[in-house]
Amino acid sequence: MEDNTQGISGDYFSNVSKSDMMRVVLALATEVYAMRDRQAVLEDILLGCDIDLARLDEQVDAAVYDEDRLAERDAFVARVFAAMAGPAR
């Protein structure tokens, strides 16, 4: 059997089906949704303790006008999409 797992330049997923990839995306989406649900509950609990959550919904400028948020954003994008900048051949 041909070994497709070797070599730094190999495509480790050449024989993985797109359907399986989508199953992973779906699983990730369900996890995100569960986290959103827990966050909503947490916010309810905090509100019950008279904690002001208005900052969460305030209108804000784009991150480009906030150095900290901008740096956080660019680092996040670079980390998540790193594979795109140096793709397997």
Add this chain to the structure above:
Amino acid sequence: MDMRISRKHQARLDLVEGLKVFVAGQLMPTLRQEFEGWCAAEDPSEEQLRNSQFMQATLGANPLYQASRGLQRLSQEAMWQEVIYGLEQRRPDIEEQLDREDQAAGSLTLNPDLMMPDYYDNTEFHLQPGNFHKNTLAGPVYEIGVATYTMHRYGKAGDEMGRALVSVLPDRHCKRVLYMGCGPAYKGYPLIDALPEAEHWGIDLAAPMLKFARHRAIEHEKPMHFSQMNAEEMTFPDGHFDLIYCMLLLHEVPTRAIENIVNEAARVLAPGGVLANLELPSYASLDPLSAFLMDWDTEHNGEPFWRDYHQMDLKQTYRDAGLETKLTEAHSEWGGAKGNYMGKFRYHVTMGRKPEA
């Protein structure tokens, strides 16, 4: 009008913009480096490099190329989606502000009977859902979306193109000035500042854009008259304006409509008046890779007439309309200082002067 959206929606939009920055700043330079290495090794001819089929065959399967184009397209779709989500919750408040009558300097004249040209009615420019005329929030959607689309490189006021245009206009007294395809009109504010004695007019096909333009102009104290009108068939009398300008309008319309617009502009220009059209640089003035990437927008970014615009002879169209013409370049802060996938660039301004009677 407060154009900010809520933190939740802005965070999503920030991420989308970050993706665009990543494509322009990480993927494209690497792709360019690879491409230049390939050119050095294979030595293709200039003619081959200017052939889109050759370029597609060369780059089409390249993972960097595919990733950059795929992410560009998906980020554009996601961008509009997030802007619309972000503004939707404020729809009643924004609509109320846009519908409010105001007696401030300037005016707004809408024409509910104006027929939309088929090319306009059937296109979603830059993939903006509902185009400019089918969503009452199209103006705010456009302003936030374009700022994100251009990675905030037009400056916070979004008027970088207007400033570029002012820098190359002839020194001439103007009594009346017309901005064709003005949209929200803020790109034209530098012309109002530069020509404060003139009466400024803006026309556009889209009522939602004009309502937003009027609201915004009042807020920014830029007296301007807005009228819903087709630039191919204006209702102004002959010889009415001393200066007529447009920015990134002509590449959005078919060649036949460009000819009609230039002819109409020539009609309503006063003798000695000037028509100035500011656009992104021509394919021929760019390196082959930049031109190929720019051309990609024709099929994939809601720019159906982009290629035709770059292939037509606009100066000849000016001459056919009786205008003395010349092409000049204008400094772009965006293109000059920061560049984009095209690298450094300067705007092209096609100037046409109507001969004195």
